[in-house]
Amino acid sequence: MTIRLARPHTTPASEAEAADQQLRLRDHTVLDSSGPAPGAPGTVVVGVDVAYDDDRDLVAAAAVALDAVSLAVVAEATTVGPVAFPYVPGLLAFRELPAVLAALDQLSLTPDLVVCDGHGLAHPRRFGLASHLGVLTDLPTIGVAKNPPPGPAGQAPPDRRHPALPERRGAWAPLRVDGTEVGRALRTRDAVKPVYVSPGHRTTLDDACAHALHLSRGVRLPETTRHADRRCREALAAAT
């Protein structure tokens, strides 16, 4: 009701077809500052996440909207449906997108920014979940993952004990692929495992990191992701 797709989503019939879709769609990715400035007043930031029950073939998704300044919840929506695709490293989007798009469609307002629980540019083919969701909806998106991306960018990820990544909140180290910075290991809390941030669509790496820090006040993961994670689990537990 609120989301009109710039491009349709079709679940691929094979892994090869899925990777092919990513290669074709990635050319539509826009990495600029047309999205909201981090913490901009009047801005609505939406967190999306998914929970699974493969035994019952169920997937629940949640979209929770927060005011970018107060981080107070202003709207939320959840959906439950069948699993559309198996989990394959590098092809996560095909497993989560149908559910996430459905949840966003149930949301009563339009997001100014969507925060995904996964990667964007930091992906084997430079087109992770955040990038994919952004291109399909044409909404600004960023990816904030709990672990390094699969493939070359995640080969030698700066860890909590790695000297290249200072212990202080705000410290970061680049995630590179062939010398190109595709994302950053960002410390959102002192001495705690970093999160992995990368731009999705209509945002820059610098802004993606600024958004991640702004949304993580005193906690490791963005408040958007924490709310969405809790909501989709509840929706899955309540599902028949």
Added chain:
DNA sequence: GCGACAG
């Protein structure tokens, strides 16, 4: 050939 691999 074997291991590693967002959620």
Added chain:
DNA sequence: ATCTTGTCGC
């Protein structure tokens, strides 16, 4: 992702 108790630290 998910299965799961206690335990360390602020």
